[in-house]
Amino acid sequence: MGPLQSFLKARLGTEVIGLGLFLLLVVVVFSLLSDRFLTAANFGSVAVQLPELGLLTLAMLLPILSGGLNLAVTYTANISTLTLAWVLQANGGPEAGFGAFLFGSVLALAVGGASGFVMGAVVAYSRAHPILVSLAMMIFLRGLGEYLTRGGDISGFPDFVAAIGHGSILGVPAPLIVFLVCVLLWQILLGRSRLGFFTYMVGSNIEATRYSGVNTKRALTLIYTLSGIMCAVAGIVMMARFNSVRVGHGEAYLLITVLACFLGGVDPFGGFGRVTSVLLALVILQLLSSGLNLLGANQHLSTAVWGLFLIAVMVLRFAWKRWIEMRRNGT
Amino acid sequence: MRNLVRANATETWLILVTLVLCLFLSLATEQFFSLVNFTDLLNTSAVNLIFAMGLVVVLIAGGIDISFAVAASVVQYVTALALMSLGGGNWALGFIVAGLCGIALGAVNAALIHHFRIISIVVTIATFNAFFGLLMFFTRGVSIYNLPDWWSDRIILWEYETAGGAWAELTLPVLVMSICVFLTWLLIGHSSTGRQLYAYGDNPEAARRVGINEAAMQYIAFGWLGLMLGIAGLMQVNYAQEVVPNALFGRELDVLAAVVLGGARLGGGRGTVLGCVLGVLLIAITENGLNLLGVSPYAFKMVVGAIILVAITLSNISLETLVRRRA
Amino acid sequence: MAEQAAPAAVLAMRAVSKTFGGVQALRDVSFAVRAGEVHCLAGENGSGKSTLIKIATGVYSADAGAEIDIAGRHVTAPTPGLARRLGVSVIWQDLALFPEMTVAENIAFEALLGARPRLASQRQLRETAERALGRLGVTLDLTAPLRSLPIAKRQIVAIARALVGETKLIFMDEPTASLTRNETDHLLQIVRNLSASGVAVVFVSHRLAEVLEIAEAVTVLRDGGLVGVFPAEGMTQSRLTELMTGQTFDSAVSARDRGTAPAVLELRGLTRSGEYQDIDLTIRAGETVGITGLIGAGRTELGHTLFGMNRPGRGEIRLHGKPVSFRSNKDAIRAGIAYVSEDRLSLGLIQPQSIADNLALPVLDRLLSLGLISPRRKTALVDGWIRDLAVKIGKPEDPVSTLSGGNQQRIVLAKWLATEPRLLILDAPTVGVDVGARAGIFAIIRRLAEQGLAILLISxxxxxxxxxxxxxxxxxxxxxxxxxxxxxxSLAALELAVYA
Incomplete structure (x- = not known):
């Protein structure tokens, strides 16, 4: 192994290097297939699409790292934005001021956090399987949302809402800025904070973590609460993009977020996984989708390719592990 | 008897809760306790019960499947196209094509899980997206309404005119569902293969050491679910009288919730046919009851979600505290 | 060669080698067991005992050149099924049972095996199970799920399973590890009865006294190689230890008087119903107090209470003269109590995570700077402790699971010493630690006592x-x-009092 290789490995881990190679492959293949792939317009559209899925994936990441799952991410996002939409409507709809928006956003974050808090508390104190708890929460929130909105859209927001969704600062789309800030926050949370450290430990062995003096119940509750808050951020960004709220917006993203985490090398049983590699996985997914789009395919084909891509990556990881084992046995 | 109750605590609880719920609804509404309502409940639950029979086998063997509902949509479309190209076909051909197609899709999952050692949730989330995306891409989301008559005709096996003039009837999906329930009961409860599936889900390492064939376990579990999802797809078309590519999207999580409510454990080794049936029926009865009580249909799911959440919390907490006190 | 394969040998293995990923686990080992014999397989962790068992029972295949005869039949490549048909059973250390299934199904599981599906008759399973239990002279509730049984009864279930069919040889891998003394005696009696009825038993145990009590012959392995086969008669524990480790150990009593030092921990009438009663105990600074007794005597439960994992029903705990009450182990740690769990694999350490993270976990608060974990402080902490306790590791980023038992236990000690405790509770600190590495662990403990740490040693x-x-x-x-x-x-007097 060369010194550069081992330096990169130590800094980034094999996962990031592998995904980086995939990213390169995707870029090369599509730029050969379409001359519109390597253009500012294409990257612009990727930058606009990335944040919605990306924010929801960040919300999914924490629970998976802790050895669980949060199947309620999309509906938590919906319910949170409903709160914001009502605050705006109560303050005059299109005439509502920015103050109302801020207040509504804070309420939305609180609602998202509350939903996560309930899930986390149930997971922590009843020790029920997180898949079940979040599944039940998802069914509940979907029902609640449909009941409150009667299945309809809520729209009629002040102009600045759409401006947030479509505007840009120094050429960088506003949603992308929100996303990158959240990525940074998660990176710090998982890499440097106490709770992040506990998340990994709880994901590997919750009892041993408790024996080491960690209040694991509190940690789990906080993990899901933060996941819920991140859902609300995703919801607000989605609302600004669509300029409307409907229960079911982003529903199709649910299993894609899980897919993105697995693609990013997150251990399905918890305990291992990095924000950077998940970010890379998200970029690959969006580039795949935009590349196929340029070649005339629709979103459905992209969905299928995402699924097949995950399978291919998992098979390659398996083969890689086998190869390393064989090489070790050979020498 | 004590062992029976102890070994089947979930089922016992479910029976009690279902009975109390039925009693309450019988007193609170006029229509609930009627033959028409009961047959309706069976007709509407048949498809979910068939799905549940497949899923519970996979859960017992220690796996999970997210892809089965969209796989059933794929089966529906393939079966419709195949039969139409064969000039219409008949029920026998329909069962063969749908069954084989379902088994093939199940085998894809099993192959990826077994030969490449990828855990089932990762595989089936990937195949969920692959199946659904490819189906929507190739069909362009277009539904098929022009189905052979034998398939889309309602087949009433038994009917009875009640005093009020309403008709109580049982349709074909109920019969098919009963057969599936019986076969699954035979498989997991009373065959050597079924007991191997339990053992494999319960303690895979021990199963390996006593010489259980792991590949066989994966292919049997996912193959059985494949067969069931094929049949369920066939029956759903008979019920809905059309093939809509995204009609079953999202059904997987509802069925999963019902099966787990019925006592199957994520992680394997636990789950019964009776529990599954009770789990599906309890949710169906709740929705039915809310409807009869005049609650807005939009609120059904909310109440069902809340019930499952409370049920999960209570069942886990009570066990936990009991164990703590004993220890 | 010819006489080893004589008909009386129920198992004869010669020239057995096995390599895993470049590591030689077994090197040209021979092993033979006569019909009806109780034979002990002795060796430290990693000496190759388990590998040998797995090769004999077909779980692993040996490297080329090995010769294996089972029941007088030359077997080129044993499989689990073939070994079983020829009458070889194993009782694994983890028992390898199915907790959700019934006792009858667990015992008669073999009847359920095979690729051809057929009806599983619960009545037939129960009859088979009853016959097997009958040979042991035990009755159990056959329809109860296995998970409702205590560990000792599960052990019986595992033995009964091994007896189904024409069993000629049973391997027992650490069968007494989690049994109380009475239960162990019962098990040893069962082994004697089996032997009398012509079934050979290969007994693997780290409790050497037990081994010498039951076995007729001892095969000793060290580092994957055969040391020799010795008659049990005339063998002593210290001689056996020497053979296993290749080293000699002289044990000396290290007790000293700490009469004047201030009391660190005082217990007065501490009681938790069903677990322990009226415990009065004082531990002074620098003093090591040992608690011994059988499993189920309430030792571990007492340790748990002192560590704040559960609350006492009655009585008083005083630390440095002040009464304390802990809501959780977090309070206990803050008060200066550390607890080394008996279950290092699942409670003591987080096996898949790194050595560094395991060390940092209990003292994370002290690594914070501006609310964030400081990588510099973390590295300093980790490097410091690894040097202090002379832990042999590759890199601090390696998973803890890659370390040997002895080095893992040093990491556990380091992790707790980093919390700067004033009372250290050690619960079975040498479980799964090689005889050779134990001395090192106790050298560390003695040094800590010299520095004034109060130690409660449970074993x-x-x-x-x-x-x-x-x-x-x-x-x-x-x-x-x-x-x-x-x-x-004398040690003999103590053993008599505890085990009699």
Whole structure:
């Protein structure tokens, strides 16, 4: 192994290097297939699409790292934005001021956090399987949302809402800025904070973590609460993009977020996984989708390719592990 | 008897809760306790019960499947196209094509899980997206309404005119569902293969050491679910009288919730046919009851979600505290 | 060669080698067991015992050149099925049972095997199970799920399963590891009965006294190689230890008087119903107090209470003279109490995570700067402790699971010493640690005591407390029944009191 290789490995881990190679492959293949792939317009559209899925994936990441799952991410996002939409409507709809928006956003974050808090508390104190708890929460929130909105859209927001969704600062789309800030926050949370450290430990062995003096119940509750808050951020960004709220917006993203985490090398049983590699996985997914789009395919084909891509990556990881084992046995 | 109750605590609880719920609804509404309502409940639950029979086998063997509902949509479309190209076909051909197609899709999952050692949730989330995306891409989301008559005709096996003039009837999906329930009961409860599936889900390492064939376990579990999802797809078309590519999207999580409510454990080794049936029926009865009580249909799911959440919390907490006190 | 394969040998293995990923686990080992013999397989962790068992039972295949005869038949490549048909069974250390299934199904599981599906008759399973239990002279509720049985009864289920069919040889891998003394006696009696009825038993146990009590012959392995086959008669524990480790150990009582030092921990009438009663105990600074007794005597439960994992029903805990009450182990750690769990694999360490993270976990608060974990402080902490306790590791980023038992235990000690405790509770600190590495662990513990740390040493091995504690308390039935001074009592007297 060369010194550069081992330096990169130590800094980034094999996962990031592998995904980086995939990213390169995707870029090369599509730029050969379409001359519109390597253009500012294409990257612009990727930058606009990335944040919605990306924010929801960040919300999914924490629970998976802790050895669980949060199947309620999309509906938590919906319910949170409903709160914001009502605050705006109560303050005059299109005439509502920015103050109302801020207040509504804070309420939305609180609602998202509350939903996560309930899930986390149930997971922590009843020790029920997180898949079940979040599944039940998802069914509940979907029902609640449909009941409150009667299945309809809520729209009629002040102009600045759409401006947030479509505007840009120094050429960088506003949603992308929100996303990158959240990525940074998660990176710090998982890499440097106490709770992040506990998340990994709880994901590997919750009892041993408790024996080491960690209040694991509190940690789990906080993990899901933060996941819920991140859902609300995703919801607000989605609302600004669509300029409307409907229960079911982003529903199709649910299993894609899980897919993105697995693609990013997150251990399905918890305990291992990095924000950077998940970010890379998200970029690959969006580039795949935009590349196929340029070649005339629709979103459905992209969905299928995402699924097949995950399978291919998992098979390659398996083969890689086998190869390393064989090489070790050979020498 | 004590062992029976102890070994089947979930089922016992479910029976009690279902009975109390039925009693309450019988007193609170006029229509609930009627033959028409009961047959309706069976007709509407048949498809979910068939799905549940497949899923519970996979859960017992220690796996999970997210892809089965969209796989059933794929089966529906393939079966419709195949039969139409064969000039219409008949029920026998329909069962063969749908069954084989379902088994093939199940085998894809099993192959990826077994030969490449990828855990089932990762595989089936990937195949969920692959199946659904490819189906929507190739069909362009277009539904098929022009189905052979034998398939889309309602087949009433038994009917009875009640005093009020309403008709109580049982349709074909109920019969098919009963057969599936019986076969699954035979498989997991009373065959050597079924007991191997339990053992494999319960303690895979021990199963390996006593010489259980792991590949066989994966292919049997996912193959059985494949067969069931094929049949369920066939029956759903008979019920809905059309093939809509995204009609079953999202059904997987509802069925999963019902099966787990019925006592199957994520992680394997636990789950019964009776529990599954009770789990599906309890949710169906709740929705039915809310409807009869005049609650807005939009609120059904909310109440069902809340019930499952409370049920999960209570069942886990009570066990936990009991164990703590004993220890 | 010819005489080893004589008909009397139920199992004869010759020239067995096995390599895993470049590591040689077994090197040209021979092993033979006669019909009806109780044979012990002895060796430290990693000496190749388990590999040998797995090759004999077909779980692993040996490298080319090995010769294996089972029941007089030359077997080129044993499979689990073939070994079983020829009458070889194994009782694995983890029992390999199915908790969700019934007792009958667990015992008669073989009847359910095979690729061809057929109806599983619960009545037939019960009859098979009953016959197998009958051979042991035991009755169990056959329809109860296995998970409702205590560990000792599960052990019986595992033995019964091994007896189904024409069994000629049973391997027992650490069968007594989690049994109480009475249960162990019962098990040893069962082994004797089996032997009398012509079934050979290969017994693997780290409790050497047991081994010498039951076995007729001992095969010793070291580092994957055969040391030799010895008759059990005339063998002593220390000689056997020497053969296993290749080193000699001389044990000396290390007890000293700490009469004047200030008391760190005082317990007065501490009681938790069903677990322990009326515990009075004082530990002074620098003093090591040993508690020994049988499994189920309430030792571990007492340790849990002192560590804040559960609350006492009655009585008082005083630390440095002040009464304390802990809501959780977090409070206990803050008050200066550390607890090394008996279950290092699943409670002591987080096996898949790195050595560095395991070390940092209990003292994370001290690594914070501006609310965030400081990588510099973390590296300093980790490097410091690894040097201090002379832990042999590759990189601090390696998973803890890559370390040997002895080095893992040093990491556990380091992790707790980093919290700067004033009372250290050690619960069975040498479980799964090689005899050779134990001395190193106790050297560290003795050094800590010299520095004034109060230590509570809990162990079910009387010699361990006898040689390493200043005072020894014997606990039975939840009470402290007797106190010994190792300087005035012989080890034999202590063992007699505890195990009799």
């Amino acid at each position: 079910d091995e009387a010699p361990e407390v006898h040689f390493n504690a200043d005072r020894v308390l014997h606990m039975a039935g939840g009470r402290i029944v007797e106190e010994f001074d190792p300087r005035e009592t």
